[in-house]
Amino acid sequence: MIDATELAAAAGQVAALRAEMAKVLVGRDVFTDRLLIGLLCRGHVLIEGVPGLAKTLAVSTLARALRAEFRRVQFTPDLLPADICGTEIYQPATGTFAVRRGPVFANILLADEINRAPSKVQSALLEAMAEGRVTIGGETFALPQPFMVLATQNPIEQEGTYPLPEAQVDRFLLHLAVAYPTPDEEAEIVRRACLAREPEVAVVLDGGQVLALADLAGRVHLDARLLDYIVALVGTTRDPGGAGLAPLAGKVAYGASPRAAIALARTAKALALLSGRGYATPDDVKAMAPDVLRHRVLLTYEAQAEGLTPDAVVAAILGAVAVP
Structure with a gap:
């Protein structure tokens, strides 16, 4: 602590x-x-x-x-x-x-x-x-x-x-x-x-x-429930249709890898430290999700032709995954 x-x-x-x-x-x-x-x-x-x-x-x-x-x-x-x-x-x-x-x-x-x-x-x-x-x-x-x-x-x-x-x-x-x-x-x-x-x-x-x-940011507390939330968010990028986001079914060619989950956890902890807290919150994760995920969510050609963007996919996922 x-x-x-x-x-x-x-x-x-x-x-x-x-x-x-x-x-x-x-x-x-x-x-x-x-x-x-x-x-x-x-x-x-x-x-x-x-x-x-x-x-x-x-x-x-x-x-x-x-x-x-x-x-x-x-x-x-x-x-x-x-x-x-x-x-x-x-x-x-x-x-x-x-x-x-x-x-x-x-x-x-x-x-x-x-x-x-x-x-x-x-x-x-x-x-x-x-x-x-x-x-x-x-x-x-x-x-x-x-x-x-x-x-x-x-x-x-x-x-x-x-x-x-x-x-x-x-x-x-x-x-x-x-x-x-x-x-x-x-x-x-x-x-x-x-x-x-x-x-x-x-x-x-x-x-x-x-x-x-940097060492201090690494010591910021990350609750187990928040870790599960991060894993759920990243997992949903791989199969948004299976998570209840029917309009996005078949629109994502490749979702984010475990490297994204690591990055999301680390950046949420760093943001918490910049905010003067020794613990991360779901709001920290939500704030960092677009910057962590926008280059890791690859859309199909059809989705790009329709004007869909990775930011829109991330926003939809943030709205669909239950917050702890």
Whole structure:
């Protein structure tokens, strides 16, 4: 269990981090929390949205608020795996090879427009995400901790892209869909953009404190009934018709795997900690379900032709499965 002192200390750290992020970002409180949840769960996040919605700005601001090494890689069709992971460089003076580490050796890596690079580059990055290490020239190197990949995708341009295979997309803990700001938020964004100087973001956490918060999130209590609820939700994605959702029968080609249930449990616990609680609730699970499941529910071609979306399927499942 987590005592009140630990909760209070964590709440102070989270509040300070949110405040620094809010200096730069407008109307992105939920988005900020999702990035923090990815960090606390030691997971990776896929961010999808049209250009100009501050996806890159949010990631770079998070890195500035942490004492963490940040790298950004713009993915292009001519990128090679060595450009991500590193390679051996010949040294003429000594006649030997020296290892040059790639940008993946960072605490936070922004993979900008990940679907613009070919599959071999995507696979190299996703292997590093899954294993937490990279092999260069027969030698294995551990990646720094904490380590998080934040990958962006542009949903409106498909020409010249290499969509991530479903099995690789499943490696991402969360899939965030970034929406347009409200008119009031957009007015504030424009006002800030016209200011002469950019706000300064203070460092509020270092790597050790981030790892300590991650360990604390892992200790958040998850009741057995809530675990059964999570398993029921994920199981229903595989056969919604059998769970009483007749309109969805035959519309889901593949449902979520047990990895989704693990992700849902971990993220619900992290959200509870961000909310100042030492225990998770059904509301935490419901809040995280769309971001955890939208990239893990694969629809049939017929369902897509009808305009059905994974978010609509998840919403229907949340409404159908009994809450403990």
